[in-house]
Amino acid sequence: MKSIIYVVNENIRNVYRILSISKYELLSDMRDSKLGIIWNILNPLIQVSTYWFVFGIGIRGGEAVSGVEFLDWMMAGLLVWFFISPCITKGVNAISSKINVITKMKFPISILPATVVLKELFNHCFMLVIVYFLFLIRGMRPSVYNLQVFYYIICIVTLTTSLSMITASLNVFTKDVRKMVNASMRILMYLTPILWTMDKLPVSIKMIMKCNPIFYIVEGYRDCFFYHKGILATPREMAIFWLTVAVLFIIGSNLIYKFKHKFIDLL
Structure with a gap:
């Protein structure tokens, strides 16, 4: 319990620092290329087009999924993946990549995974707006259920931050x-x-697959946009997801708290 309180308090006290680091990293990426923020659109667009051609036209032959066009159905899932994937792959380097800062000053190490996730959150929100308007153009009906996407964004942030705390440590x-x-x-x-x-x-395999926390979020996005199901429509999957996040956060907090004074020597 002490480790959880330590990590939570340190992140709350350093909210401004988290925002500042995330902003700096984001602007730094944009300065590295002439097109800047345009690459935030081009990269996902190229990947979506490739997957749609291979899986949508090539393998499925354009077949709809539960009454939803395959391209729309797939884009909702990829929208989640394009957020989660960089959060996890970059989150693993959250601590080791800041060796110059950590070794030269007293620095709240536990906030580093959150800075990575917050940076990717900006990119995700940017893509979310574009994809949402694309769904509207392609015939999606606006609904109050669309607002539930903010709940699932919180799910992604908590999941990836907790997991990054473990892998980064x-x-x-x-x-x-x-x-x-x-x-x-x-x-x-x-x-x-x-x-x-x-x-x-088979039903047994489906039950196992539904325990995947990423599956819960992907299906949640699709429910928000296409199927108009409430958050409480899948209580079992919801309980499994938050139990998984809680376990990951506890493990991550313990690792950071236990080695907070040893990271500098190890780096």
């Missing part, structure tokens, strides 16, 4: 953690029904 001890995370992300994308449906899977 362990990555200080061995760089194999970063390689393992990168390899796992490639597998995780195809294990999560983002580009394919679970219609033909």
